[in-house]
Amino acid sequence: MSLDKFADMLKFGINLKLSGDDESRYYAQRLRFYIMEMEDFDCESENDEDLDIYLKTECVLKVKVKNSILTFEPAAGDAYEAIMVVLGFVSHFHDIVQEDFKKDQIVDEEILRKVTSPIEEESSEDDDDDFEWI
Numbered sequence: 001m002s003l004d005k006f007a008d009m010l011k012f013g014i015n016l017k018l019s020g021d022d023e024s025r026y027y028a029q030r031l032r033f034y035i036m037e038m039e040d041f042d043c044e045s046e047n048d049e050d051l052d053i054y055l056k057t058e059c060v061l062k063v064k065v066k067n068s069i070l071t072f073e074p075a076a077g078d079a080y081e082a083i084m085v086v087l088g089f090v091s092h093f094h095d096i097v098q099e100d101f102k103k104d105q106i107v108d109e110e111i112l113r114k115v116t117s118p119i120e121e122e123s124s125e126d127d128d129d130d131f132e133w134i
Contacts, residue, residue, distance in 0.1 A: 003074060006083060013071035014090065021067075023101050025049060028065035030097045034089050041085060053082045061086070 003010065018024050025048040032051055035043040042054040052075075053061040061082035062073040070090070072083060 003080065003083070006072075010072050010074070013069045016065070016068050016070055016090070016094065018065075018068040018098070019101075023098070024065045024068055026101045026104075027070075027097055028063075030093070030100075031063070031065070031086065031089050034093065035085060038085060041082070053086075055082055 016024075016027060018027060028045065028049055028051060032043045032045050035041050035051075035053055040056050042057075044052045044054070049064055049066050051063040051065075052059050053063060055077065058077045059075045060077040061079040062075055063086060064071045064073075070086070072079075072086070074083075
């Protein structure tokens, strides 16, 4: 099938309205794992933003998620099926991925607060006392 119907999308990409670079990288990696689970497809990433999508061992599409914009670059072969897989992911899992990212952020902030709390500083003083008996 011709990619003419996707001309504007290929030119401008899709604005995912993500919160920043961390969420863009998270989104790209979730997309990568989704594609890797599909039959006949595989996906590789060297830098957590750029994805190479393979259909039966042939790279057919390059996808980039940067600055909240998902862009497509058809490679060799017919990229139509790969584009449809990516669009399916965006339409079905976009909100879920955003919610998961926010949950991970909340957990990370709680862990950071625990690590930097005054209780941690007091325990480090006790650690010096532990070595006095040796």
